[in-house]
Amino acid sequence: MSRFVLRRLVTVVLTLWAASILVFAVLNILPGTPAQVILGTQATPASVRALTIKLGLNQPLVWQYLHWIQGLVTLHLGNSYISGQPIAPELGAALEVTAPLVLLGLLVGLLIAVPAGILSALRHQRTSGAVLAAATQVGIAIPNFVLGILLIIVVAVDLRWLPASGFTPWSTSVGGALQSLILPSVSLGLVEGAILARFVRTAVLGVLRADFLRTARAKGMRTGQALIRHGIRNAAVPVVTVLGLELSGLIIGAVVIEAVFTLPGVGSLLLSSVANRDLILVQDIVMLVATAVVVTNLLVDILYRVIDPRIGLRS
Amino acid sequence: MTTLTAGRASAEVPGRAHRLWRLARRNPSALLGGLVVLVIVVVAVVAVFWTPYGPLAVFPGQALLGPGPHHLLGTDQYGRDLLSRLMSGADPTLLSSAGAVLIAGGIGIPAGLLSASRGGMVSELIMRLADLIYSFPALLAAITLVAVFGASTITATVAIGIASIPAFARVTRSASLTVLGTDYVLAARAYGRSPLAILRRHVVPNILPFIIVQSSLLLSVTVLAVAALSYLGLGTPPPAATWGGMLENAQNYLYQDPLMAVWPGLAIALCVLGFNALGDGLRDLLDPTLRPRE
């Protein structure tokens, strides 16, 4: 177990290291110095030079890179180029919105995918199963931001049940915060749920035809018993393998959904920093999202091996 | 059961229409997807030459009209005809997503072939690079590039294309490895055919179906990414009509004219559905073993 985890951890660190070089390189091939961009074309050369020195942008690129990495590792993320405010607390506040959003989205997705997938597999020869399968097919095609806007039209504009946008901070009201996350997480989770439902369906269909289920019934289990005792775990294996992909989809989908519902999360922060050319902030957030994607995949990989003894943690 | 259908089929000589009907019944997904894609492509081509009004033409007196006889789908806040904008929005969407798939295929397919045929360090390096790119989802890559180069159709296309390279590289690699492991390739090697000739004669024709399927499926993903980028204002810049941009704009008028948001949303969903269904259907047609058995 530990050897596999250790090996994968090394790969993850190497991947993230390569990713950091890539991100740094891409964001620093910008023509013109960042200071010039920040101060605008009207700025005097003297003030541009002063800002360049203040931001450490006169140092060699390697030094700048190492300085940035040091900051990332020690969580001293420095200050924003634009507002001059420290980045860490700002990012922390944004995470308070984005992390619950992604988790709630996952919850919604699973709550849809598992029953829908199982049902459409069990009833695959009946109309109800075909309808469910078709519904998931359509669900996959609806982008989360389109669904978000449709939900706003129906639930917020027509029915006036929930706010159309904005976020009530957790510190003000936990209920309010949850309420403002309902529509976003439903829009986020519904689509991922539809994708996942198809995998659940295929997995359950596979299990239903498995020989070991017949063996279980031959020794005296009823079909339902056999499905619970043997079916669930076996069906979970292929579903878990795509869960990593689903989570990446949720994380990146959150960026767009936050824009739809004007939630002050990591995605909104990323978009505003792009608009402001606040490159250091862009750099940090892109690394943060990439890290989340890579680490999520690592966790799913480990989970997969815990469930399935055939793969084993040693290989 | 297969023998029975085959037996019945050989009893009659089916006409073309009949054959199409049979194909459609066997695989409604491919037919439906193909039809939707065809319609969207036709609209995109027509929109280059003709739209009911100019997509950028402003009619200040006719702002925010609902659907009506003069403007079938209504107008936006500047009085621009929504149908015309919807039609001409198909162009950047299709061009951008197709461009991204071309970039991804142009790099990913050779990389996958190389990795499969060379093995060893080269293969390892290519797949590690694919893993690296994989940790940047298309949208994240696009946002990063836009931060540097500014929002434009080309930036969006290139970014999504690069992010999609691993999808092609992996499919190409695994399909090629399967072909390279077959007995006929072994035989070809045994009588001294060069590796390049083996790739050309045996591998490429055999993996083509996989690549076609992957292209179609990937198109549904890139359409989505392109639409999302233009919705976020990071794609083709206004005032050019884009589906995502129209959606973003319509969101400001949800209380006055909610239908305005429905049209571009529908267009995006249909386009994604079309490519997705086409890819799924083609996969079933080209490789029955991949089909989840019913």
Added chain:
Amino acid sequence: MSLLEVSQLRVDAREIPVVSEVSLTISAGERVGLIGESGSGKTMAALAIMGLLPEGLTARGSVLLDGVELLGLPERRLSKLRGSRIAMVFQEPMTALDPLMRVGTQITDAIRLHERVTRRAARDRMLQLMGRVGFANAKEQARRFPHQLSGGQRQRIVIAIAIACGPALILADEPTTALDVTVQAQVLALLQDLVRDQGSALLLISHDLAVVSSVCQRIVVMYGGRVVEAAATAELLASPRHPYTDALLRTSQGIGAAADTLAGQLPTIPGAVPQLGLFPEGCVFRGRCPFEQERCQHVPEIRGRDHQVACWFPLGPPTGRPAAAPFGQANA
């Protein structure tokens, strides 16, 4: 009363018959072989008896176990009989076990499903069973997952599951086909010993005449979903009456003969087994049979008491009984 009494069993896949008019009785403790080529319907007949037919297949006729009709019995009652009175050993030990569950647990499950015993007692029984099927180090092996065992070991586990509750009847569907040749004999001998020790009856399904004749007291031959001949093993081997059985015997004897004379030709049955649903009307062996006559366009009824045959023109000297005289229906 016979232990198992199958009469006029018919299995359909949609409209296509897979098994037709199969009648078969097994007495307590009796070992019966069911033989036929792949596609002859023998597996489907066994699954129909167990009530485990795959989705889309339906069974008609009658299957009596201890006088209780199994066809149409609700799942709740059927599941009480499965494993305790009637059990099955499957062909593919690779897929018959749950890959994610330790093999010991899969045996323990079989015990605890039918008997109210403590976890501990069930575990002890399981270890005992594993010992009986030949695991020297049961305690350790019970903790293994199926993929950590060899094919033969896996099949021993499947057998242990089948005998766990001492069933009166065990259906073994090609239990050694998927195994290495060297292991086949061991597993077969084990199965035979266990059945004898427990006094269970056995229905051994195989395509291999040698396997069946070494184990079973009586042999039933199936072709094209129908029983074509049934007799005591020695009788059947000595004087087969159906042309198909005769051909089958020749091919299996021929292997030995051909090995002796290098130039010797392997005897084969001309033609190939037709695909499902494409068997000829009338006698199913028609078209491959060297003795075909016009009358064979009608289905021959199965006749005889101890030696039954379904053929209009049975071979060989009548075995002590006049063959020409019409006999009554055979499942009396």
